Amino acid sequence: MALSRRDAMKFTGLAAVTAAVSGYAKGTEAPQSAAKGILLSPAPVPxxxxxxxxxxxxxxxxxxxxKYIKKGNPKVDVVLMDKRSVFMSGFIxxxxxxxxLPLEFITHDFLEGARNGSYTFLQATVHDIDRTSKTVYTNEGTLKYDVLVLAPGIDYDYSKWTKGDLELETALKTKFPGAFIAGSETLSLKSKIDNLENGSVFVQTVPGGxxxxxxxxxxxxxxxxxxMKRNKIKGKVVILDENPNITIKADGFHSAFEKLYGDYITYMPSTTITSIDPHKQKIVTELGEEIDFTDASLYSRVRGNKLLEIAGVAKDSVFNKGEANIDPFTYQVIGDLNVFCTGDVRPMGFSKSANTANTEGKIVAANIVKYxxxxxxxxxxxxxxxxxxxxxxxxxxxxxISVHAEYSYDETKKSFGFANAGTMEKWDGADGLAGGKGLIEWGNGLYRDFFN
Ligand SMILES: Cc1cc2nc3c(=O)[nH]c(=O)nc-3n(C[C@H](O)[C@H](O)[C@H](O)COP(=O)(O)OP(=O)(O)OC[C@H]3O[C@@H](n4cnc5c(N)ncnc54)[C@H](O)[C@@H]3O)c2cc1C
Known part of the structure; x- marks a missing residue:
């Protein structure tokens, strides 16, 4: 029998062990997919x-x-898991x-959410999922589910830059992290900015896709x-954008680049990077331009979190690398209605953003209660x-500045596009200040909705 992609990953990545080794009696629910390093006793939840x-x-x-499943039907038993011990938001x-703003603004307590939402929070890393026996394998033990929701977010995809050179990838991740997965990368970015000085050239890349x-x-x-302006640092921010233009709120950003930061920002659209030397701190572009930098946040392309591949629910196409193979209307995995995939792993072209994940989450929660x-x-x-x-x-x-949008399905193109979209791109005068106030209120509103 041919090995499936998922089986192949298991046998190459993680050695299978027998039930006897793990202490499971024959004929019990000992998972066939059990792998070395995974605790096979039940996870410590009621x-x-x-x-x-x-x-x-x-x-x-x-x-x-x-939160919203429990609000919809308090009788449903909900276990929320994360490998992190503390919530830190990417937004803001x-x-x-x-x-x-201080670090405390974006840092929140998972347990507060669990207390107020009456669900169980388990800090655990998921290593494997067996959809046949409906079992999740974690470093804390195993859990059975009736319905599984996979919302693990993105992974970076460095392949375009590194062509599989793991030494280069590790050097880029360590020295110049993209800082689009909140946590240590956010702190690295902060220390880079704290250390800016006269003559600094900071490169910010913008990926395609x-x-x-x-x-x-x-x-x-x-x-x-x-x-730089506030601290009287004579430096430059060089934006290397893979896209032909600023991808959203273009008027607002262009006018800020010109009017506020003319001496500081160099914007380079349609820039394909052909090589990055993390040691000499030099980038070469397709057009032969050479950019020497003193520091950088090198944001690579992204892909769906690899957990989807492990669970055997990932698409594998150029446009949706590693993203969820779901019915875009119900969020259920094709061929496995008990598994829902949401948030930034969805394959629909919705904005990969927090408000989208939050409003979508309420819709999916209501659907799970119905299901x-x-x-x-x-x-x-x-x-x-x-x-x-x-x-x-x-x-x-x-x-x-801000943007708001909903989505509608285009039958001809068989894809979703923006609907009822609008932007506020005037950053100067009272509008921009009101936008600043709105940003803080918007962020606090999301934190309240997650944790209170
Ligand atoms: C710098 C930055 C700026 C941003 N700005 C904005 C903005 O202005 N507006 C906006 O709306 N959005 C913004 N975002 C985007 C927004 O934060 C994301 O789109 C949003 O967090 C996606 O939510 P999610 O729940 O799908 O994924 P995530 O927030 O990535 O959450 C996934 C969770 O899964 C956990 N996880 C992953 N794998 C495992 C595993 N195997 N086992 C256990 N747990 C696991 C992770 O630890 C993580 O906590 C920004 C993001 C960044 C980084």
């Missing part, structure tokens, strides 16, 4: 008192789904890295230039998520 939903990933998507982290947070790299560039109640989900139950995104343009005073 026995399920009703149908159990296990959610992997406590980002904006998983946090919202956990550019303002923390540039010293405008549907990368996480379209305005994020432009927002960061503005805020670093603002930091557990015996209802069939279909295209008729689909609703659009709402993208709302503020981007800081300067830190002092705090000024921001």
């Amino acid at each position: 026995a399920a008192k009703g149908a159990r939903v296990v959610i992997v990933g406590a980002g904006p998507s998983g946090l919202t789904i956990a 982290s550019n303002l923390v890295a540039t010293g405008v 549907n990368y996480r947070c379209l305005p994020g790299p432009y927002e960061r560039s503005c805020l670093i230039a603002d930091y 557990l109640g015996g209802e069939e989900l279909s295209r008729k139950t689909w609703k659009s998520p709402l993208t709302v995104c503020y981007s800081g343009v300067s830190g002092d005073p705090l000024r921001a």
Whole structure:
């Protein structure tokens, strides 16, 4: 029998061990997919008192789904898992890295969410999923589910730059992290910015494809230039953009680059990087340009989290590398209705952003409650998520521009596009200041919805 892609990964990546080794009696639920390093005893959570939903990933998507399933039907047993012990948001982290807001603003307590939402939080890393026996394998033990939600977010995809050279990839990740997965990378970015000095050349790359947070790299560039200006540092921010133009809120960012940061920001669109030397700190482009830099946040392309591949629910195409193979209207895995995939791993071209994951999470939670109640989900139950995104343009005073959009399905193109979209791109005057206030309120509103 031919090995499936998933089986092949298991046998090459993780050695299978027998039930006897793990202490499981023959004929019990000893998982055939058990692998070395995975604890096979049950995870330390109370026995399920009703149908159990296990959610992997406590980002904006998983946090919202956990809370709103319990609100929809308190009898459903919900276990939310994350490998992190503390929540740190990606959104608003550019303002923390540039010293405008304190780290506490974006740092939150998973346990508070669990207490207020009446669900169980388990800090654990998921290593494997067996969909036949409906079992999740973690470093804390195993969990059975009735419904599984996979919301593990993105992984970076360095292959375009490194062509599989792992030494280069590790050097890039360590020395110049993209800082689009919040945590240590956010702290690295902050220390890089704290160390800027006269003569600094800071490179910010913008990847192609549907990368996480379209305005994020432009927002960061503005805020670093603002930091240089405020601290009287004569430096440059060089934006190497793989795209032909700024991908969103282009008028607002272009006018900020020109009017606020003309002496600080160099914007280079349609720039394909052909080589990066992390030691000599030199980038060469397709057109032969050579850029020497003193520091950088090198944001590579992104892909769906590799956990989807391990679970055997990933697409593998150029456009949706590693993203979820789901029915775009119900979020259920094709061929396995008990598994839902949400947030930044969805293959629909929705903005990979927190507000989108939050509003989508409420819709998916309501659908899971219906599904557990015996209802069939279909295209008729689909609703659009709402993208709302503020981007800081300067830190002092705090000024921001914003975008809002819903989505609709285009039958001809067989894909989703923006609907009811609008932007506020005036960063100067009262509009920009109101945008700054709106940004703080928007962020606090999301944290409240996740944890209170
Ligand atoms: C710098 C930056 C700026 C941003 N700016 C904005 C903005 O202005 N507006 C906006 O709306 N959005 C913004 N975003 C994007 C937003 O943060 C993401 O789109 C959002 O976090 C996606 O939510 P998610 O729940 O799908 O994934 P994530 O937030 O990535 O959460 C996934 C969770 O899964 C956990 N996990 C992964 N694998 C495992 C495993 N095997 N076992 C256990 N746990 C696992 C991870 O630890 C993580 O906590 C920004 C992001 C960054 C980094």
